[in-house]
Structures are given as C-alpha cells and as structure tokens.
Amino acid sequence: MAKRSSQQHIGSFAQRWVAALIAEHEDWIARDLSDDFGIDLEAELAAPEVRGEILKLQIKGIAGVERADQFVSIRIERKYLTYAAACRYPLVLVVVDTVAKEAWYVWLQEWLLSAMGPSEVLATDQASWILRIPAQQTLGNGLERDLQEIARWRGKTQLVLSLLDALRAASATGRLTLVTAITGLLAQTGEGLGEKLLQSVVAEVLALGERVRGTVEGNEVTWILFSLLRKFGNGVTLETVMRLAIRGDGYSRTGINALGILYDSFPNHIRSLGLSAAFIDIDPRVAYYCAFREAVQVEPTLMPEPGTFEFAGLRYQRPEDHWNMLANRGVSALLDYLVSAE
CATH class of the missing domain: 1.10.1240 (Methyltransferase, Methionine Synthase (B12-binding Domains); Chain A, domain 1)
Structure with a gap:
C-alpha cells in the first residue's frame, strides 16, 4: 500500500486541527468539504442561531511558517484567487503552522479588492502571489469577532x-x-x-x-x-488611455469611444496628458482625434464633426451617412473616414 507523502500528512493534520478548533468554539459549526474544488472546510455561524451565515475555508498546512516584521507569508496559486473572485460566499484562506500549532487567516475577496481589483490582479501572467498576513490576525482571534462579522456580511x-x-x-x-x-x-x-x-x-x-x-x-x-x-x-493616466485606445496594429473602437467620454467629462485633465503627441508615431488616426478634440470645443451632448480640421497629414472625409455612422459606432466612426490631407 502506498504511503502518504509528508505534505499530505501535513495537509491532513492542518485540516483536522482547524476543524477541531472551530468545533470547540460555541459560536461555530465546522463541516468537512474535502470533495469540493478549492474548499476544505465550511464554517457556519451558530450565534445566536444557525441561519446560513457561512464561510468557505481553504486550509494550507506548513511545517514552520515564514514570519518576518510581524507578518506571516504564504504563497497562493492563481486557481484559488480565480475561484475567490467568482465565489458568492466569503472565501477565507487559513494558514496553519503544524509545528507551532498556530493558524492565521485572510479573506481572499477582500485581499483581491484591496490589491488592485480582481480583474487587474488576474489579468497578469502570474501563477502565484505572496500574501502577507498580520501576525495578530490569528484564526482564534478571528473566530471571536472579525470572522463573525464577515459571515454576517457586515x-x-x-x-x-x-x-x-x-x-x-x-x-x-x-x-x-x-x-x-x-x-x-x-x-x-x-x-x-x-x-x-x-x-x-x-x-x-x-x-x-x-x-x-x-x-x-x-x-x-x-x-x-x-x-x-x-x-x-x-484620475486616468496616459498609460491607461494608451492601453485602451490601441489594440494590436490598430485602434480599439471601444477604446476610442471611451476616449470620447473622457474628453466630454474631464477635458482639462485629458488635455494635460499630451495625447496627440503620445499617439502620433503609434497611430496618427488616434492622434488626429485627440488633436481635434483639444482644438475644437465640443458640447458633451453633441456629436463632433471635424469639418476642415487637419492634423498629422490627415483630414476627415465626410460620408453621406455621417450622423448614422456616429450613432451606430460612436465617435470612433470618425477615424474610419480619415484620409490623406494632400
């Protein structure tokens, strides 16, 4: 018969230890959910009564947790954060030092929100992240108050x-x-x-x-x-505008329409970014649009028409269905009809 690996033994011990700690607390009920993807235990608040106030727990057992500067560090894989971003229950990572028999916790949805926002974090190519948990954020302390507030959705x-x-x-x-x-x-x-x-x-x-x-x-x-x-x-930055406006070798229609919203809503801030100069060598059509919006005052409720405006060797060739094009495609339609000014 195959023997369990050292890590399997550590993981099993950590899960049993956490389940026992929760079960011993008069305000909580622990349930084993080992068959669930990414979930090891479920903790349900029983104070003042059982009414569906539930935490999902992912247990990580380590034989000697890394501690420094009043923090406990743990590496977490992408799949758990992806699961947390979509989960509608609070998903709590519990880190167990199986040698010292201590445990700490971090609410993963809160960490995602405070880091950069779920989509921004998960849009990177990283396979894992290092989470630093305050040393005083122990599971025992959490069960007394903070985890109860999380379960109650307060x-x-x-x-x-x-x-x-x-x-x-x-x-x-x-x-x-x-x-x-x-x-x-x-x-x-x-x-x-x-x-x-x-x-x-x-x-x-x-x-x-x-x-x-x-x-x-x-x-x-x-x-x-x-x-x-x-x-x-x-508060949008030049980098964000460029990420939105350019896609591959061309421009993004959604990004240009987003740029139009920025010019309508925050003209002074957008003018301060120097967009026409930033785009001139990347896509002259985008540079043209930026220069036009900065040269001609346009009411936010009106769709702009460049007329005879020229920039970067380009001019607008007005189609017969100019207004229909703008209504269907947004201001990005202007870029579809730019031609050489010569």
Whole structure:
C-alpha cells in the first residue's frame, strides 16, 4: 500500500486541527468539504442561531511558517484567487503552522479588492502571489469577532462587493440607468476605490480582445467601463488611455469611444496628458482625434464633426451617412473616414 507523502500528512493534520478548533468554539459549526474544488472546510455561524451565515475555508498546512516584521507569508496559486473572485460566499484562506500549532487567516475577496481589483490582479501572467498576513490576525482571534462579522456580511468590504454584484447584474439586464446610479454609490464608499475598479474593468476589456464588440459579455463590461470613466476618469493616466485606445496594429473602437467620454467629462485633465503627441508615431488616426478634440470645443451632448480640421497629414472625409455612422459606432466612426490631407 502506498504511503502518504509528508505534505499530505501535513495537509491532513492542518485540516483536522482547524476543524477541531472551530468545533470547540460555541459560536461555530465546522463541516468537512474535502470533495469540493478549492474548499476544505465550511464554517457556519451558530450565534445566536444557525441561519446560513457561512464561510468557505481553504486550509494550507506548513511545517514552520515564514514570519518576518510581524507578518506571516504564504504563497497562493492563481486557481484559488480565480475561484475567490467568482465565489458568492466569503472565501477565507487559513494558514496553519503544524509545528507551532498556530493558524492565521485572510479573506481572499477582500485581499483581491484591496490589491488592485480582481480583474487587474488576474489579468497578469502570474501563477502565484505572496500574501502577507498580520501576525495578530490569528484564526482564534478571528473566530471571536472579525470572522463573525464577515459571515454576517457586515462591513465596508461586503458593501462594495454587494454593489459590484449589483453593478454587473444591472449591466447584464440592460438597466443602464441603474449602472450609472450604482457607480455613483460606489464613488461614495471610499477614496481610491473608483480608480482600482476602473483599472480592474480596463483589464477585463483588454482580456476580452475582439470579443469586447458584438458579444453579450463585451456589451456588459463596456457599459460598466463607460459608467466608471464618467465618474472616475479624472484620475486616468496616459498609460491607461494608451492601453485602451490601441489594440494590436490598430485602434480599439471601444477604446476610442471611451476616449470620447473622457474628453466630454474631464477635458482639462485629458488635455494635460499630451495625447496627440503620445499617439502620433503609434497611430496618427488616434492622434488626429485627440488633436481635434483639444482644438475644437465640443458640447458633451453633441456629436463632433471635424469639418476642415487637419492634423498629422490627415483630414476627415465626410460620408453621406455621417450622423448614422456616429450613432451606430460612436465617435470612433470618425477615424474610419480619415484620409490623406494632400
């Protein structure tokens, strides 16, 4: 009969130890979920009574945890963060030092949100990340208070996650008025959050590539992107604009329409980025659009028409169905009819 490996023994011991610690606490019930992908245990709050307030736990046993500067460090694989980003229960990573018989925890959805936003983190090619957990954030302490609050879905993180779910549901059902309203609520939840969410959605748009146009998924994320830009675009960077506007050897129609929103909503900030000079050698058509928007004052409620404006050796050749093109394709349609000015 094959023997268990050392790591299997450590993992099994860690899971049993955590289950026993939870079971010994009068406010909690522990359930073994070893057959679930990415989930080892379930902890249900039983105070004042059992009513479905549940945490999902991923247990990592280590024979001697790395500690430094009042932190415990653990490496976590991409698959667990991907699962956490989609999971609708709080997913908690529990790190167990099987030698010292101590354990610490981190709420993975909260870590994703505080890091850069789920989509921004997972858009990278990294296979794993190092998480640093405060040494005082022990499982024993958490079971007394903080984990109870997480299970009860109380707190700022829960509010943000709930609003994000509502935002995606509103977009998926085509409730664009609600998308705008929920974006406004997100803006009130904390300083810096909007910029993180914007970067996260930009990463989603880029990951979709050509599927951002003409697909249900693409339409949903595009509506969210445009709403976030109208609210948080005053902090957008040159790098973000360039990532949005350029795709492969050409321009992104979604990115150019996003750029139009930025010029409408935050003209002074966007002018300060020097976009026409930044794009001139990358795609003169994008540079033309930027130069035109910066040279001609356009009311946000009106669709722009370049007329005789020339830049980078280009001019606009007005099609017969100019207004229909703009209505169907957005301001990106202007770039489709740029010709040599000579």
